[in-house]
Each structure stands twice: as structure tokens, then as C-alpha cells.
Amino acid sequence: MTYFQTTTDAIIFGLEVVLSMIEILFILRLFNKVFGEARINHIKLYAAAAIAMLAITCGLRMILNPVRPAALPPITVLCSMFFLLCYPPNRQKKVLYIGILLTVSYFWILLYDLIVTPIEDKSIWLTLILCHVGFYLLLELIRKTDRGKQWSIPFHLWLLLMAITVASTAALGVMEYYISKREDPYSLTVEIPISLIFLFINLSLFVVFDKFSTLMHTERENTMLEQQVQLQHRYYKELEAAHQQVRALHHDMGNYIRSAEQLAAKQDNNNELIGFLNAASGQLKEIETVISTGNQYLDSILNIKIAEMLHEGVTVETDIHVPSGLKLSFEQAVIIVGNLMDNAREACRELQCGERWVRINLSYINHTLFIRIENSASPIQKWDNGLPVSTKNEPFFHGLGLKNVKKAVDELGTMDVESSNHSFLVRIALYDR
Known part of the structure; x- marks a missing residue:
């Protein structure tokens, strides 16, 4: 055949x-x-x-x-x-x-x-x-x-x-x-x-x-989000307690130095000691609270995060106008402001020291809290559901911050994310309900 x-x-x-x-x-x-x-x-x-x-x-x-x-x-x-x-x-x-x-x-x-x-x-x-x-x-x-x-x-x-x-x-x-x-x-x-x-x-x-x-992944992700919120809550509570102790120590040290200056002034040949005490007093005055809005939770998180950024060579600009009686719970401050500040700091770490900057704008108008945080950043390579995807070895764990922010904001207001070749911007509006 x-x-x-x-x-x-x-x-x-x-x-x-x-x-x-x-x-x-x-x-x-x-x-x-x-x-x-x-x-x-x-x-x-x-x-x-x-x-x-x-x-x-x-x-x-x-x-x-x-x-x-x-x-x-x-x-x-x-x-x-x-x-x-x-x-x-x-x-x-x-x-x-x-x-x-x-x-x-x-x-x-x-x-x-x-x-x-x-x-x-x-x-x-x-x-x-x-x-x-x-x-x-x-x-x-x-x-x-x-x-x-x-x-x-x-x-x-x-x-x-x-x-x-x-x-x-x-x-x-x-x-x-x-x-x-x-x-x-x-x-x-x-x-x-x-x-x-x-x-x-x-x-x-x-x-x-x-x-x-998808359902299993969402459940695992929600579990991770809840665990992260709990860890952040405990972390900031401990930082707040430490911050209170530092403020008390700062106040006491100021009193000690002023007392030492007065004692030294009563004795002769203590010009060097007086000069040293004056310098120490000047340094203490520099360690003042950077932000003071009247909301202790917001103040603690902003001051802690700004101090961390300054320590890493990040230029920080702030423009904050909120009332002292602002209704922002500790959990909201941690999840929204804390995560946004962490995200900005992480992005700056990938850049050279001279290129690191963060601009923080908070305002309260017509019963609405507007949060605008912009930072220098490398171009975003990948997006998922309107949020950037981390390029680190474990993107699942590193991508939880902004997801937590979005989850919290969706219950209270709106969130908008923008990215350019050199910066990353998050705008949030939280309605006072």
C-alpha cells in the first residue's frame, strides 16, 4: 500500500x-x-x-x-x-x-x-x-x-x-x-x-x-494583612511609649543642664564648662517635636517616621494644617499614614542620597482630611489592580502596605495613586462621617 x-x-x-x-x-x-x-x-x-x-x-x-x-x-x-x-x-x-x-x-x-x-x-x-x-x-x-x-x-x-x-x-x-x-x-x-x-x-x-x-489567595492575603496590622499596632504602641519616655527625659535633661549652668556661673574659671553646657542645651532645643497637630497618634507616627527618614538622608518637606481635635484613631493613623510613610521611605532607599525626598501635605477642609504624600522613586515596572507590584524576592509580603492602606481608605473615602519616571504620589480623601 x-x-x-x-x-x-x-x-x-x-x-x-x-x-x-x-x-x-x-x-x-x-x-x-x-x-x-x-x-x-x-x-x-x-x-x-x-x-x-x-x-x-x-x-x-x-x-x-x-x-x-x-x-x-x-x-x-x-x-x-x-x-x-x-x-x-x-x-x-x-x-x-x-x-x-x-x-x-x-x-x-x-x-x-x-x-x-x-x-x-x-x-x-x-x-x-x-x-x-x-x-x-x-x-x-x-x-x-x-x-x-x-x-x-x-x-x-x-x-x-x-x-x-x-x-x-x-x-x-x-x-x-x-x-x-x-x-x-x-x-x-x-x-x-x-x-x-x-x-x-x-x-x-x-x-x-x-x-x-482566587478565593484561597484572597483569604491568605487577608490573613497576612490582619497579622501585619496587629504587628504594626503593637510596634507603634511600643514606639509611642518610648517616645513619651524620651520627651520626659528631654524635659528633665533641660532642667538638669540649666541647674548646672547656674551652679557653674557662681564659681570662677568655669568658662569651658559653661560653654559645654550651653552647647548641650542648644542641641536639646534642636531635638524638638517636628510635628504637633494635637492628635497624639498622628503626631507620634509622623515624628517617628520623619526622624527615620532624616536619619537615612531623606529631605522631608511638610505642610500640615489640621485641627487639634481631628478624629483619627490610632489604627487609622498606623494603617494609612504609617504605611504611606514606610512606602515612601522604602522607595527612597533605592535611590542615591542626593535624590531622596518626601513631601507630606495634610489639610482638613469641609469635614474631609486630605492626605498627599509624594516621594522620589524609580519608575514602577508592574501594576496590579491600580497598585504597584513589588519587585523584591518576596513581593507578596512586601506588597501588603499599600493594600492595607487601600482597604482602610475604601471604608472611609477615596485613594488615588500616580507614578512618573522620578516620583510616586498618593492622594487620599477621608470623609468625617
Whole structure:
């Protein structure tokens, strides 16, 4: 038997090769979305996949009946498994998605076969094209519904989703067995709605996994946010207590130095001692409270954070006009002002000493507290939901500050974030309700 019986057979085989090569490119495009960018060059990856499909299609053509298509969607999905090694490690998601994708491809072939095969005088060209194009559309549907997040779900939930797709595959085998045992396999059409139901169930598993993983990630993130707030609350309480002790010591030291100056003045030849005491007194006067709004919580956090910035060589400009009776709780001051100041200081740390600056503006107008904090910063490389994403080794932990701020502000007012090549700006309006 020759490799191609007729010219038409050769042309159909060529069409089959082209369609299967396009199909694996669609699958790799889906992988880029759900598993992250491939770790090798895209052109090399796509070229290798196309060559692999060409080799597999030719090999299957030699084994199978030449009249029957050799490279159907399930074969393409199986071939694509070898290229999963080129993507970032996420074993849980890869195993589940390949399992579901295989089940979907098999149900698609069964459904297509049940609908198309009984049709008389059909065009083999058209049926072959529609079979692959229909699967392309399913792949695009899956890609559109996935958020592309590399999150995981608890093992028992993953096992449940795997059990559903395995049970679907078993049901598929049973259906194909009974169809093959009938004298006329296509005499009944009850398998068509059943196949549609199973196809829909398995397509829904992609959405279910995405929803579950998002929910689990949100819960973990909320837990981390709450833990950070608790730690910050304790940290600032301790700092406030230490700040009170420093202020008391500052007051007492001033009294001690003034008393020593008076005693030294009564004795002769104490000019050097008097000069030293005067210098010490002058230094104490310099260690005055930088900010005094009347709200002890706001004052403590601003003074502590400004002192830390000045110590790190950051130029700080302040313009603060708020009433002494400002209603701002300790928790609000910690979460909103404390985190914004920390964020500004972290951004300045990445710059040279002469380039570090922070501008702090607070005003209270018409029962609304306006907070505007701008700082020098490097350009933001990545954003997520309107907030910058940290580029540090553990971005999940380093990105909690602004998320905490946004979460607190959303309950009280509005928040706006802007970034340029050299600065980062946060504007907040808190309504006095």
C-alpha cells in the first residue's frame, strides 16, 4: 500500500498537518496565559512544537488507515504535554489542566463524530477544518476565562476536581463502548446531549479552579494583612511609649543642664564648662517635636517616621494644617499614614542620597482630611489592580502596605495613586462621617 493512495489523499494529509500545527500553537498560547511565560524563546518553542506535530502526524499516518485523520485534538494535547517543562513549575495546575484538556478534547471529538458522521454527502475538507476550528474556539474560551495567576488550592479541592474529570473520562469510555456495540452506532442521538453536558462540566472546571484559587489567595492575603496590622499596632504602641519616655527625659535633661549652668556661673574659671553646657542645651532645643497637630497618634507616627527618614538622608518637606481635635484613631493613623510613610521611605532607599525626598501635605477642609504624600522613586515596572507590584524576592509580603492602606481608605473615602519616571504620589480623601 502506498503512503498516499490519491492526490486528494495527499492534499487532505497536508491540510491535516497544517491544522494540527496551528492547533498546538493555540495550546501553547493557552499555556502562556495559564502557566506564565515560557522560559525559552517563543519562536524556538513554537518551531519545535510545529516540527513535533509534523513528525507525529506523519508517524500516525503510517500506522493508521490513510482514510482516517491521524492528528485529532487529543493527539495534539498529548504532544503538548512534553512542552510543559518549558513553563514555570506549577505541578498542581499543570496536572489538572492537562487532565481536563484531554477530557474536553475527547468529548469534543465524540460530539463532533455523533453529529457529523450521519450526514450524507459531506465534504471531508469542510468536516476536517470544522473539527479543528471548533477546538481552536474551545481553547480560546478557556484562555479568556483564566486570569493567569499562579495560585494553588488545597489538596482536597484539587483532588475533587481531578475526580470529576476522571469520572467524566470513565463515562466517555462507557458511552463509546455502548455506541460501538450497536448495529447502527448513530441510530440514537441521546449521547449528543449527554456529551454536551459532560463537555460543559469539564469546561466549567477551569473556571472553578480559577475561582477557588482566587478565593484561597484572597483569604491568605487577608490573613497576612490582619497579622501585619496587629504587628504594626503593637510596634507603634511600643514606639509611642518610648517616645513619651524620651520627651520626659528631654524635659528633665533641660532642667538638669540649666541647674548646672547656674551652679557653674557662681564659681570662677568655669568658662569651658559653661560653654559645654550651653552647647548641650542648644542641641536639646534642636531635638524638638517636628510635628504637633494635637492628635497624639498622628503626631507620634509622623515624628517617628520623619526622624527615620532624616536619619537615612531623606529631605522631608511638610505642610500640615489640621485641627487639634481631628478624629483619627490610632489604627487609622498606623494603617494609612504609617504605611504611606514606610512606602515612601522604602522607595527612597533605592535611590542615591542626593535624590531622596518626601513631601507630606495634610489639610482638613469641609469635614474631609486630605492626605498627599509624594516621594522620589524609580519608575514602577508592574501594576496590579491600580497598585504597584513589588519587585523584591518576596513581593507578596512586601506588597501588603499599600493594600492595607487601600482597604482602610475604601471604608472611609477615596485613594488615588500616580507614578512618573522620578516620583510616586498618593492622594487620599477621608470623609468625617
